[in-house]
Amino acid sequence: MEDWSIEGIEKVQPVAIKQIQSIVLKKRVGHAYVIDGAKGTGKTKVMQFFVQLIFCENPTKNVPCETCRSCKRLKSTNHLNFTEIEPDGQFIKRGQIDELIQEMSKTAIETGRKIYVIHHADQLNASAANALLKFLEEPQSEITAILLTDKVHALIPTIRSRCLLLSLAAMPHSILKQKLIEGGITDSMASTVCKMTNQVEEAKLLAKDELFGLARKSVLKLVEASGKSIQDALMCIQADFGPLLKEKEQAEQALDLLLFAYRDIVAIKASPIAVCTYPDMIHYWKQVALHTTYEQLSKQLEMILHAKQNLHKNMNRTLMMEQLMLNLQEGFTFV
């Protein structure tokens, strides 16, 4: 069913993997774990690493060998001591848990630990959750549950409290960015979208989204225009921002993009080799940074944040942008 290759997961989730290695090394594998992480953080890979490491007959430096009998059986999904379930439709149903428990309670053909995995464990329906809870409450030494979720708070607290929590970190920007570039996205676009989302698939969609591309381009044009004169800035809003201000969500995105531009300038002012949201603008940022004080920049950031708040007061969005340009201009005389 799944690809059990776990290469690279140690780099994506170093903390969780170290935790897991320590658990297995000390032979302290417990009865129940929750692996909690947002979409795209590698929950399944972390679980696979954990399961393989527990079963592996020949781990090297706390990493599964991937070639022994157990590792091979997991890869070909016929390891007799391993079971996984996922929601049947919207929920994980009582029947699925009953079947799982029956499976786990059978006398093992293989010796050793049995492991079951519940994907999307936040989708257990009430009856299924009750059955699982009862099972967790009577722990059997050689059975381990691993529950995966991206909404740990939606897990039933009584279940959650019986499990050790392994929280996954958001994917580091550098890794996400590299994945995007490998997927054919330019370095500059990849740098920007990985500031907007932490999820690979979402980032890819955003990078290819026409309106997002337009927003990025227009915001950068606006920053340059406002560096010239207020008239240029206002003209840019009139000419380019119509489609970007129609919906509140889009206007908010445009303001976020603008905020990242000013944050880039601050970052470049602090260090010329800073990692930027807009690496394609770095030469221009350097010029602006030279002519702008930290005090001005901090005021400008504050004004953009203020405009973001005003978005929720349903004021006219074009006026709001024009007012913002006037505010940004104050005390900002870039030559």
Ligand SMILES: [Zn+2]
């Ligand atoms: Zn192995």
